[in-house]
Amino acid sequence: MHSQKRTGFSLIELLVLTALIGLLAGLAMPSLTSALQNQERRSTLHDLLGLFALARQHAVMEGVIVTVCPVNSMGACSRDWNNEIYAFSDPDNQRQLTAGKAPIRVVSTGGSGRIVVRSLHRSYFQFRPSGFVHSDLGNITWCPNTGSARMAGQIIISRGGRARLANDHDGDGIPEDAQGRPLKCS
Incomplete structure (x- = not known):
């Protein structure tokens, strides 16, 4: 009598395997979400840093004031960053x-975060032909929709027109603004 070899999985083996795959996927999901938010933050902030650097360079090279702002349907600066x-x-x-x-450059900031701009009640930034800031100093903060300050990022614009990223100087995982205060996303 020849015994037949069994090939394949039993129903119980398939159920256990499916449960394990589901468990592992559930454990990996928060890490993946965090990685995606981190990538979006970095991408948005670096796109904006490039925009500000190009605007400043254009102001110096062309000898004109250059404005950076969101634009409404009429072409005027708006407040929706x-x-x-x-x-x-x-x-x-x-x-x-x-x-x-034609604009010098356009950057899209849509996604799973929001931008908050602080520039003394102004909705724009300007550079003089000297490269210095023509309007008030300010900063641009990117916050994830979750509101987590640990995932936030900020661009700080100095009087000299230099745009830089805020850093975490005290090692608590939250970057500090120009005055050394932790960023807030509330």
């Missing part, structure tokens, strides 16, 4: 992208 951000030549200091003029 969670859409496209424009850098454009603004020789008459109108804070408006005039018809027929």
